[in-house]
Structures are given as C-alpha cells and as structure tokens.
Amino acid sequence: MSDRLNTPSERSVKNSGLTVRVSRTDDQAPAETMQDRAYQTLRHALIVGKLPPGKGISLRAMAEDLGVGVMPMRAAIARLSAENALAVHDNRRVSIPEMTMDRFDQLMQARLLLEPACAMRAIGAIDTAALARIRAHDDQMNASYQSGDAELYMAANYAFHFEIYRAGQSEVLTRLLESIWMQFGPFMRKVYGLVGTARLTDKHEIAINAIERRDVTRLKLAIEADILDGMDLLGKSIFTDANDSLLSKGRSAGRSGRKSGTSGDAA
Amino acid sequence: MSDRLNTPSERSVKNSGLTVRVSRTDDQAPAETMQDRAYQTLRHALIVGKLPPGKGISLRAMAEDLGVGVMPMRAAIARLSAENALAVHDNRRVSIPEMTMDRFDQLMQARLLLEPACAMRAIGAIDTAALARIRAHDDQMNASYQSGDAELYMAANYAFHFEIYRAGQSEVLTRLLESIWMQFGPFMRKVYGLVGTARLTDKHEIAINAIERRDVTRLKLAIEADILDGMDLLGKSIFTDANDSLLSKGRSAGRSGRKSGTSGDAA
C-alpha cells in the first residue's frame, strides 16, 4: 500500500467463485479505477451466468472476494443496480434478480425490438476485420458448445452479438442492450443446464452470410430468429411450477444469505 | 403564436437552480434515504430540462446546493451516470451530456420501438381512475403550454406518457424508457425555447380516445405519431451549424478544458 497503484499490474486473486481477473467481456472502459475493475468483474460474471438468480450480494463480503476495498465495491454495486443488473430490495439489500415469466417476456420483447434495429444500423460499418472477429466469436461459441463450457459459450454468444452491434457505433442503443443482457444472463445460465440446447438451424451462420452480402433484411430476420430460438427453447415451458423451484434455488436476499457459495450445478 | 414557451435564457445559471424540494416526477421509490432524495431531485431536474446540456456537475458543489452530504450525492451521481443521464468523461469529470444528431436519432428510434409496445401492453390495464389521471396530465400540459411554463409542460408530458406505460406494469421496459427520457430532457428544454412548439394535431387526444375504445392499433399509431411530431419539430433542422453553437452553449466538461460555461454568473 505504498504509493499510487494506478497500474493494473498486481491482481490479488482471492477465493470464491469469481476471481479478480480483469476479464473484460468487451472493450469497454479502460477500467483504470478500482471501482471499474470491480464493476467489470461483476459484469462479466453476470453476462456469462456465473452468478445464480436470487444470490445475495453483500457489500463487504463481495469486496473481500474481489480483493478490492469497500468503496470501489460500493460504487460497482450501485452502478449495476442502476443498470437493473442487480436488484435492491426494501431492506436495502442487494441480490441477483429473480426471473419471472413476465420479466422474461419483457426482456425478450426489448431484445426483439432493439437488436435487429441495432444490427441494421451496423451492417454497413462491418469491415472484413470486424467480420473476422464475428466469425471467431461464432467459432468459439460452437467449440464451447461441444466442450460443454457453458460460461465460455455464453461469453462467446455475447461477444458475437455485440461485435455486430458495436460496429454501428450506436452507443445509446448498445447501452440499453447491455443492461438487458446482464439481466437475463444469470437466468440463461441456469436454464442451459436444464434444457438441452438443441440448436435447430444456426441463425448465426445466416447472420454472417447476410452481413457478407450486405443484406439488411436478411440480417434483421436472422437476429430475430436467433432471439426467438432462445425464447422458444426456454420460454414458457420453463416457468412451470415444477421447474420454478429449481430456478429459484438461491432464495431472495430478503432473508438469509448463507448460501453464497451456490455456484455449482454445472451443465 | 409560435414561441409560447419560455426560453431557457432565464435559467438561473448558478448551480443553485434546483432546490432540495423532494419534487418527485413520479411515484417511484420511497426516497427515504438521502441518496434517493438527491437522486430524485436531480432526476426531476433532468426530465423537465432544468439543467442545460454540457453543464458540468461537481460532486461537492452539487452536494452543497442540494443540501445533502457528499456521500449521498456521490451515490446519486453514480446512479444517474449508470443510467446514461449524466456523462462521465476521461477526466473522470461528470456533466450533462451534450446532444448530437446521431444520439438524438438513436434516442428517438428507441422511443419509437419501445413506447408503442409499452402502451399496447398497458391498454388493457388502464381503468377509469388511471384514465382520469392521464387526462389530468394532458390538461396540465395544455395549461402549461398556454401559460408558457416549459418545465411544467415537460413534467406533464412525462407524466402523461408514463402514466400509460406504468399501467401495464412493464417494469423492465419502463426502466429503459426512463433512462431514455432523462437523456433527451435537457436537450428538449433548450430546443423548446428556440422552435415554436406548434402542435399540429393533438396526438394525446387521439391516444386517450384509443384507450377509451381499447383500440390497440390506434393507440400504437397515436404514440408513434406523437414521437414523430417531436422528431419532425426539432429533428434534423436543429442540428445545423448555425444553431449548433446555440445548443452547445455550455461546453463539454471534457478534454477541451473549460469547465461549465455557467461557472460564473451570466453567460
């Protein structure tokens, strides 16, 4: 604790589920401040579904887990709460939001409205380099699907979509979508372990093809179809009473908190 | 007949434009904590356009102006920044975001996509009491238009729209829209003073009529038309080089150095 530790050289990796590795899901902020480090780490954990819905988030505990001070963690949690990635209860306690059918519907409707529009705005700006990265993400996703690494699978899926959206430099729309993805990330991860992720037709391939041909309509349809695939797969059928108990294993943070370690149930 | 609304020239320039009054724009959080009080106050100021684009936001100065401590203000600013209502620059300095044509396009596109959907989700849940409130907001808006109170005008417009959207209990979508409205609030306020707010046909009346008849399609069209009216009014034509200097009077607090042009007294 000598002088300024602006340099992200040292990374005090700690215990528990998520390590402090500065694994930024995307090329966002430089994360030069501690609170940005904490934010990026938590954000990545949410998107890849490392954290189960309902899990309580304790300020001090999470700060120690991530190896940062309390103040940076406070800021990170506040930011994620404002982005609706974390839920604040009346008790002023924070947790990973629980998923409901209504919430899922809204999230998917928002995706269905915003993502095709975002893709269409971007299609003209995707050069060969960007297209190569998009292909790489898709390959990574297929590989992770084969190897059964759900977190890598989700990270690659996120990277694929946002590599497209970000090409259009639609910052406003992209920010909205980032918030949305963080919200259904934890839920998706849980669900991927339950239902077989049988991919009918690879909509990503169609999307890549549409980008090559600069076919705006086709790209729009591909993105829509990709989202609908996910909805069909884990939509309504998941929210039965039988499965509901499975999905909300980590109870609402209103009570308890001792089950902070429930990050298992891998696929 | 055109320039009904007050120009923002009288904006009190000094930071102390907004008092601590807990003027909540809507019926949101209980705001029992200090940081919620600060958040609600700033949020309301943004939505009604009390703060000009480009204005720098100083943590300590704003805290003193609002009569709260530094910690609550820090949390409030962090939250609004996460909601993209405030812009954080590389200097880690915060300001009211400047408006660009591209940003405006994206905001309006997001509105165009989300708001009709939100209204359609809500139409079935609007009972007579809610409809009465909606009418009251519209009346308030017309009255404010006549009297030339731009801030009240904008507050009523906000209340009108979100009274509809919130009836559908679409929390996810509504949150997204709140972020969007906070983003174009400051810009709208500035623009209202420049262009004459000549309302061609009152789309609000059409919307109310559609709600009465439970005419979903008609409501969707009314909301779309209302948004398009605003776009046509202050869209492309505003972003000419001539007007641009007017619009970005308070310069960005970013790299260019100069802090908010409103640091002193008169502009």
Add this chain to the structure above:
DNA sequence: GGTTTCAAATTGTGATCACAATTATTATGA
C-alpha cells in the same frame, strides 16, 4: 419438540479525512 427471547454478528448508509490529478489563478519571464 417447537416457539420465544436476547445478545452477537453483519448489513447498508453516511461522515470525515487523505491523496493524487486537474483546473484555475497568479506570478515571472522574455
């Protein structure tokens, strides 16, 4: 055994101080 009671631990909120980095202001040079 099951419920109630009560102390210890933990929670988020907020204040206060410290510090490095900018920004603003004044002083000093040609």
Add this chain to the structure above:
DNA sequence: TCATAATAATTGTGATCACAATTTGAAACC
C-alpha cells in the same frame, strides 16, 4: 503584450470510522 512557470483551489477516488437496522445463533422457555 504574450507566453511560461509556479502556486492555489477544486476535482474524483478511496480508506476508515461510526451508527442504526436487520439478520443470525444460541440459549431459555413453555
């Protein structure tokens, strides 16, 4: 007069302490 250097003021970030409100765990009770 104008540009440069030095100084003062202000900024956001972070640590640390304090405090009230819950939550937890165990003891005490019926």
